[in-house]
Amino acid sequence: MNGPTSEHGAAHLSYLREKRGLKSWLLTLDHKRIGVMYLWSVLIAFALGGFFAMVVRLELLTPQKTLIDADTYNQAFTLHGAIMIFLFIIPAIPASLGNFVLPLLIGAKDVAFPRLNLASYYVWVTGAVLALVSMVTGGVDTGWTFYTPYSSTTGGSVSLIVLAAFILGFSSIFTGINFIATIHKLRAPGMGWYEMPLFCWGAYATSVIQVLATPVLGITLLLLIMERVFQIGIFDASLGGDPVLFQHFFWFYSHPAVYIMILPGMAIISEVIPVFSRKTIFGYKAIAYSSLAIAFVGFLVWGHHMFVSGQSELASAIFSFLTFLVAIPSGIKVFNWLATMYKGSISLEAPMLYAISFLLLFAIGGLTGMFLATLAVDVHLHDTYFVVAHFHYVMMGGTTIAFLAGLHYWWPKMFGRMYSEKLARWAAALVFVGFNLTFLAMFVMGSRGMPRRYYNYLEEFQPLHALATFGSWILGLGLVLILGYLLGSLRKKPDAPPNPWGGKTLEWTAASPPITHNFEQVPVVTRGPYDYRPVEGAP
Amino acid sequence: MKWLRSVLLPAEGSQYARQVDDLYMFIVWLSVFFFVLIAGLLAFFIWRYRRRGPDEVTPHITHNFKLELTWSIIPLILVTILFVWGFHGYVSSVVPPKDALEIQVTAKRWLWEFEYPNGSRTINEMRVPVGKPVKLIMSSADVIHSFYIPSFRIKMDVLPNRYTQTWFEPLQVGTHVLFCAEYCGRAHSDMLAKVTVLSDEDYRKWLEFGDETSEQMPLKELGAMLHESRGCDTCHSLDGSAGLGTSFKGVFGTRRRLADGQSVEVDENYLRESILEPQAKLAAGYQPIMPTFQGLLREREISALIEFIKAQR
Numbered sequence: 001m002n003g004p005t006s007e008h009g010a011a012h013l014s015y016l017r018e019k020r021g022l023k024s025w026l027l028t029l030d031h032k033r034i035g036v037m038y039l040w041s042v043l044i045a046f047a048l049g050g051f052f053a054m055v056v057r058l059e060l061l062t063p064q065k066t067l068i069d070a071d072t073y074n075q076a077f078t079l080h081g082a083i084m085i086f087l088f089i090i091p092a093i094p095a096s097l098g099n100f101v102l103p104l105l106i107g108a109k110d111v112a113f114p115r116l117n118l119a120s121y122y123v124w125v126t127g128a129v130l131a132l133v134s135m136v137t138g139g140v141d142t143g144w145t146f147y148t149p150y151s152s153t154t155g156g157s158v159s160l161i162v163l164a165a166f167i168l169g170f171s172s173i174f175t176g177i178n179f180i181a182t183i184h185k186l187r188a189p190g191m192g193w194y195e196m197p198l199f200c201w202g203a204y205a206t207s208v209i210q211v212l213a214t215p216v217l218g219i220t221l222l223l224l225i226m227e228r229v230f231q232i233g234i235f236d237a238s239l240g241g242d243p244v245l246f247q248h249f250f251w252f253y254s255h256p257a258v259y260i261m262i263l264p265g266m267a268i269i270s271e272v273i274p275v276f277s278r279k280t281i282f283g284y285k286a287i288a289y290s291s292l293a294i295a296f297v298g299f300l301v302w303g304h305h306m307f308v309s310g311q312s313e314l315a316s317a318i319f320s321f322l323t324f325l326v327a328i329p330s331g332i333k334v335f336n337w338l339a340t341m342y343k344g345s346i347s348l349e350a351p352m353l354y355a356i357s358f359l360l361l362f363a364i365g366g367l368t369g370m371f372l373a374t375l376a377v378d379v380h381l382h383d384t385y386f387v388v389a390h391f392h393y394v395m396m397g398g399t400t401i402a403f404l405a406g407l408h409y410w411w412p413k414m415f416g417r418m419y420s421e422k423l424a425r426w427a428a429a430l431v432f433v434g435f436n437l438t439f440l441a442m443f444v445m446g447s448r449g450m451p452r453r454y455y456n457y458l459e460e461f462q463p464l465h466a467l468a469t470f471g472s473w474i475l476g477l478g479l480v481l482i483l484g485y486l487l488g489s490l491r492k493k494p495d496a497p498p499n500p501w502g503g504k505t506l507e508w509t510a511a512s513p514p515i516t517h518n519f520e521q522v523p524v525v526t527r528g529p530y531d532y533r534p535v536e537g538a539p
Numbered sequence: 540m541k542w543l544r545s546v547l548l549p550a551e552g553s554q555y556a557r558q559v560d561d562l563y564m565f566i567v568w569l570s571v572f573f574f575v576l577i578a579g580l581l582a583f584f585i586w587r588y589r590r591r592g593p594d595e596v597t598p599h600i601t602h603n604f605k606l607e608l609t610w611s612i613i614p615l616i617l618v619t620i621l622f623v624w625g626f627h628g629y630v631s632s633v634v635p636p637k638d639a640l641e642i643q644v645t646a647k648r649w650l651w652e653f654e655y656p657n658g659s660r661t662i663n664e665m666r667v668p669v670g671k672p673v674k675l676i677m678s679s680a681d682v683i684h685s686f687y688i689p690s691f692r693i694k695m696d697v698l699p700n701r702y703t704q705t706w707f708e709p710l711q712v713g714t715h716v717l718f719c720a721e722y723c724g725r726a727h728s729d730m731l732a733k734v735t736v737l738s739d740e741d742y743r744k745w746l747e748f749g750d751e752t753s754e755q756m757p758l759k760e761l762g763a764m765l766h767e768s769r770g771c772d773t774c775h776s777l778d779g780s781a782g783l784g785t786s787f788k789g790v791f792g793t794r795r796r797l798a799d800g801q802s803v804e805v806d807e808n809y810l811r812e813s814i815l816e817p818q819a820k821l822a823a824g825y826q827p828i829m830p831t832f833q834g835l836l837r838e839r840e841i842s843a844l845i846e847f848i849k850a851q852r
Contacts, residue, residue: 360578
C-alpha cells in the first residue's frame, strides 16, 4: 500500500499533543483518544477481575477454608466472571484497540459516528460504576450467569449488577453500530471489501453479533429485574415461571457473545502473523468468510449449554451437531495462519510470540470444545472444571492473549514508544507457562469429576488445585511485568518509527503516534493489505 | 494406554461409564493428533523459515483451493463421527430400561432425599442393588440443583417446577460420590451424598429391616420418627385437635363408632388393620381418604407406630 507520509508532518502535532488538558480528553470525539480511554478503563477492569481470580485461586489452595468464608468466595467468583466478561473481554478488543486502529486500517479520519462513540464510552463507565456499587452494597453471589430461580430469590445487590450488565450492553451495541457504518462507508478510495485488512472482517462480524444479540440479553436482564422487584413470575417456579426459560434467553445472547469475544482476537492474529512472517496471508477469503460463518452459526448453538438442563433430547441433538459445525471455520483459520507462515521470513518479536501462544492455546481450547460438543461426554463434563479450563483456554488463552498481541503490536503506533523487547519476551514466556500450569490441571480435575463453583472440595483434588494456584502466581507475575514495562515506556522520549514491524496496512503509513486526522492526505489504496512482493521500480 | 485412562477419569462404576470413556479417549487421541500436527508444523516453520536477513523476499502464495477443501472436509467428517457416536451414547443414557427400580429424589438446599418403592427414605445416602438398572425421578424443593455421579458418568439438572430423570446400572458393590453440580448458594460444595451399591441380598435385607440405626432404636422412638417422616402427622394430630383423620391423643383402648354403624375397640389389631387397610373399618365422621401403607412399612415399623400411638395418652 502506498500511503505517503507528509512532507509537512511537522505542521501537525500528534493526537496526544494537539490538545491538552483533562477536558480535551473527556469531551474528545477522536476515535484514538476514546480508544485510549477505553484501553485504560478495560485494563483497570482486567486488574480488578484478575484480583478476584487470585483470591479464588488462593482460597482453593486447600480443600477447606484457606482465607475467606464460603459467602465471600461465592461473591469473589461471581465478580471475577462478571467483571471479566462484561467489563473486560467484550469491550477489550473492539472498543479499545479496535476503536483506535479500525479507522486507521481503512484509511479513514474517524469512525462514522464520533459522538455515539463517546456516548458508548460513558455508557460503559456508568455500567462499570453501577457494577462497583453493587459490589460494595451487599455483593452478588449468583455466578456471572445469573441463573434463576437462585438469582431471583437470593439477597444482595443482584438487581443493581444486572442493571449494570443491561447498561453495558448498550455500550456494546453502540460500538457495533459504529463499526458497521464505518466499514461500509469510510473505506479509503481503492479499498474494496477484499482489500480490507482482515481485522476489519473480524470486527464487522463481531459488530453484527453485538447489534443483533445484545438486545436479547437486555430484555432478559430487564425481565429478571422485574421478577426480583415486582414479583412477576417469569422465571421463578414458585411464582409460576420457568427457570429453564431464563437459560434459553440468557444463552441466546451469551453464546454469540463468546464469538463477540473471540472473533476480534482472531482478527488481531490475522494481522500479526503475515507481518511477522513477511508474507501475504494464506486464504484471505476463507479467513474473512469463516468469521462471518462463525458469527452466523454462533447464533444457533446456545442449547449446548443446556444438555443436562431438561431441554428435549431432540433439541440437544440438533444443538450438538450445530456446535460441531463451528469447529470447521475455526479450524480453517488455524490452518490458514499456519500456511501463512510456510516459506515466510519469520521473526519472533513480542507480538508474534503472543500470536504463537494464541495458536497453541486456542488449538487446545478448540480441541477440548469437541469433548463438550459430544453429547454423551458432555453429560459427564458439564459444570465441572473441564468446562472452566476449556473456556479459559478460549477466552484467556485465545482472546486475552490476542489482546496482548494486539497491544504489543500497536503500542508503538498508539503512544509512539517502543517497550523493552527483552522484558516483553520474558513476560510472554511467563504468561504462557503460568497460564498452562493454571488451567491444564483443570482439564484433569474436571474429567475426574471436580464440579465448578465449589468452595470445599475432596482431598484427592488438592495436588492439582495447588498446581493451578501456583500457576496463577506465575501468570499474575507475567501480567504485572507487562504493565510495568508498558507504563515504563511512556516515560521515555518518543522513539517509535512509523512502521517498526514492516507492516503493509495503512496504519503504518501514519505517524507514530498519528496526527488527529490520522493521515496528512487521504490514502489511496493500490495494493492488497499483505502484499509483500517488491514494488516494481522501487529502489 | 490403560494408565492414561485411569489418570484422566475416575473409576468406571457402570457399563455406560465404559462406553463414555471409550469415546472420551477417542477424542483425547484425536486431539493429541491435531495438537501435535499444529504444534509440530508451527515449530518446524519457526525454525525452518526464521528470518535470516532484513531484505528476505517471500513467495506470494495467496491460496490453494484443494488444500483448503481438504482441511475443511476432513474435520467435517471427523466431527460427524463424533456427533453420531456421542448421540448414540446419550440416547442410551436418557432412556432407562422398563424394569428399572424407581427411586424418587428430592434436592433441597443443601441435602439430597431419596424415597424407595416401599416408602423407605434416606437422606444424603442412596442405597441401590448391584447389577440392576435404577431410575431416578427427581425434583427440587427450591432452586436448580444438578444430580452428578462421576463414577456413573451421569448428570441431570434437578428443577423446581418439573420432574427430570436419569438412570444407571452399577457394576460392582461399593460406594460412590454424588455431587450437586449446579451452583445453589452457600453450602453448594457441601451438598454431597453417598451412593452405596449393595449386593442384591443386602439391599433387600436393608429394605425390609432398615439400617442399623433404626434397627437399634426403641420402638416408641422409631414410631415417633415415622409419624413425622411418613406424613401421619399431616392428618393425625397428637393434641386431640381434629384433622382429616382422628387425633391419636388418648385413642388407644377406647371404643370407636364406625361409619357403618358398628363399633370396635381400638387395640393393636385394629390399628394394624387401619394402617394396612384403612377403609376396612372406617371411623364414623371421616372421609375414606387415607392411603394404604401395605408394603410401605416394615414389620417392625408397624409395631413401632402402634407402640407410639399407644403412648399418646
